[in-house]
Amino acid sequence: MSQAPPAGAPRRNGEVSHWMAADTTADPTPVEAPEPLPEDADLVVVGGGLTGLWTAYYARQRRPDARIVVLEAARVGYGASGRNGGWMSTLLPGNRAVYARRAGVAPVVAFQRALIETIDECLAVLEREGIEAHQVRGGQLSVARTEAGLARLRAAREGHLRFGYTPEEVELLDGEGFGARVAVDGALGGLYFPATVRVDPARLTRGLARVLRAQGVTVCEGTRVTGVAAGEVTTTRGVVRTRDTAICVEAYSAALLGGRTVIPVNSSVVVTEPLPAATWDRIGWAGQECLNDAAHTFVYCQRTADGRIAIGGRGAPYRYASGLTGDGEVPLATVRALEGRLRSFFPGVELPLAHAWRGSIGVTRDWCAGVHHDPVTRVAVVRGYAGHGVTAANLAARTVLDRLDGVASPLTALPWNEHDSGRWEPEPLRWLGVHGMYRLFGAADRWEERRGSTRTSLLARVGSRLAGLHE
Numbered sequence: 198m199s200q201a202p203p204a205g206a207p208r209r210n211g212e213v214s215h216w217m218a219a220d221t222t223a224d225p226t227p228v229e230a231p232e233p234l235p236e237d238a239d240l241v242v243v244g245g246g247l248t249g250l251w252t253a254y255y256a257r258q259r260r261p262d263a264r265i266v267v268l269e270a271a272r273v274g275y276g277a278s279g280r281n282g283g284w285m286s287t288l289l290p291g292n293r294a295v296y297a298r299r300a301g302v303a304p305v306v307a308f309q310r311a312l313i314e315t316i317d318e319c320l321a322v323l324e325r326e327g328i329e330a331h332q333v334r335g336g337q338l339s340v341a342r343t344e345a346g347l348a349r350l351r352a353a354r355e356g357h358l359r360f361g362y363t364p365e366e367v368e369l370l371d372g373e374g375f376g377a378r379v380a381v382d383g384a385l386g387g388l389y390f391p392a393t394v395r396v397d398p399a400r401l402t403r404g405l406a407r408v409l410r411a412q413g414v415t416v417c418e419g420t421r422v423t424g425v426a427a428g429e430v431t432t433t434r435g436v437v438r439t440r441d442t443a444i445c446v447e448a449y450s451a452a453l454l455g456g457r458t459v460i461p462v463n464s465s466v467v468v469t470e471p472l473p474a475a476t477w478d479r480i481g482w483a484g485q486e487c488l489n490d491a492a493h494t495f496v497y498c499q500r501t502a503d504g505r506i507a508i509g510g511r512g513a514p515y516r517y518a519s520g521l522t523g524d525g526e527v528p529l530a531t532v533r534a535l536e537g538r539l540r541s542f543f544p545g546v547e548l549p550l551a552h553a554w555r556g557s558i559g560v561t562r563d564w565c566a567g568v569h570h571d572p573v574t575r576v577a578v579v580r581g582y583a584g585h586g587v588t589a590a591n592l593a594a595r596t597v598l599d600r601l602d603g604v605a606s607p608l609t610a611l612p613w614n615e616h617d618s619g620r621w622e623p624e625p626l627r628w629l630g631v632h633g634m635y636r637l638f639g640a641a642d643r644w645e646e647r648r649g650s651t652r653t654s655l656l657a658r659v660g661s662r663l664a665g666l667h668e
């Protein structure tokens with residue numbers, strides 16, 4: 198007999214994610230009986246998340262006869278791609294000031310333009326391939342609820358304009374303009390990014406896998422890769438000889454790339470039950486925008502296709518020695534914290550919780566993503582989106598294929614190619630650093646709220662410096 202959840206807790210906790218549990222379009226192939234493992238391939242992709250699947254997709258488009266194999270340790274969408282907040286956003290997967298210091302501003306502008314255009318590319322593929330991922334181009338709203346947050350958003354807009362956005366792509370809203378879209382309590386103003394698309398992560402990821410299988414790509418679930426060498430990939434089910442390999446395992450990179458390259462930083466999400474029409478009349482949100490706030494401990498939200506609110510944020514951010522989150526069960530304290538933030542957005546509104554889960558984002562030492570390729574071993578690696586991988590995975594995939602093909606293209610000139618992020622400190626410094634940063638951010642938020650300050654707290658600036666996040 199299953200145990201009842203504690204009073205007021207969500208009905209479900211873990212089970213990978215609400216998206217994965219609720220998706221009725223799942224491929225019927227059971228993980229326990231995976232597709233036969235081929236002995237030879239032209240391209241082996243390690244990881245059945247968005248990066249791996251997009252890589253396989255474009256490889257198939259380019260070479261209709263190529264033998265392409267995706268190897269996934271658990272099942273397609275088990276990682277961040279099946280657990281995320283569903284923002285196909287314009288936000289760069291990295292710190293643009295860091296990229297600019299190495300490469301100059303113009304390549305970062307080109308990167309930003311390529312990323313924004315990638316959203317159109319993704320939508321075009323979904324349309325062409327008949328993938329119904331509940332995609333809606335409602336844009337992204339960032340709300341400021343403190344004076345300091347509002348000042349930060351204004352400064353962020355200046356940065357966006359300097360690094361490649363047009364004024365129409367990042368609009369400033371006053372409190373009234375913001376409230377006309379979503380009635381967030383205490384909204385002083387915000388930013389609106391019209392290009393952002395809301396998606397259902399599981400439908401997107403599994404939809405891609407379904408298309409791949411129909412196009413003759415072998416997708417082996419339940420197949421963990423234990424070693425990658427030139428021309429050969431070793432798995433728990435045998436060895437595959439291959440010409441090219443792309444490693445796309447993001448937060449799970451430690452086992453294949455070493456523990457100090459990418460660390461898993463956790464993000465948790467709770468989703469409500471479907472809310473009644475009267476609630477939506479009160480809240481608004483008719484545009485189905487993705488929504489976040491300007492707090493240092495920011496949250497991100499979406500209104501789902503079936504009228505729920507999903508809200509995500511940090512909480513329990515990092516486990517000692519890069520521990521992973523398994524099937525994603527969330528500590529109750531984190532559920533409570535997210536629920537509290539949601540209730541503060543919409544006070545007095547009934548918001549019964551249905552499901553909570555968490556997953557890990559892959560973070561490099563300088564919080565910048567990188568696309569890497571060794572022309573000798575013919576192994577490519579994508580890593581470190583730091584929580585902004587839904588759009589970037591598509592761009593990374595096309596970039597990886599240009600690199601594997603030895604093509605010099607606008608994509609291979611973007612500054613994340615061979616970006617060296619350095620290495621994380623050994624433990625316990627890593628644990629202390631990540632936890633210290635989030636503590637400082639939490640304290641900074643409380644200080645700014647209490648003081649009504651128009652300036653960002655010094656604590657947050659120290660936290661950003663600690664993480665290398667400052668611009």
Ligand SMILES: Cc1cc2nc3c(=O)[nH]c(=O)nc-3n(C[C@H](O)[C@H](O)[C@H](O)COP(=O)(O)OP(=O)(O)OC[C@H]3O[C@@H](n4cnc5c(N)ncnc54)[C@H](O)[C@@H]3O)c2cc1C
Binds near residue numbers: 465
């Ligand atoms: C809670 C949460 C919310 C997020 N929200 C957003 C958002 O709204 N917008 C956004 O842009 N980004 C968001 N992100 C980040 C985004 O989801 C990721 O950047 C993106 O999905 C990464 O895709 P991926 O394919 O590189 O990695 P993953 O999706 O993690 O896929 C890696 C896959 O590799 C498999 N694997 C691992 N090791 C092995 C091995 N040895 N052999 C074979 N397979 C292996 C894993 O099982 C996994 O399925 C969020 C992430 C989380 C966790």
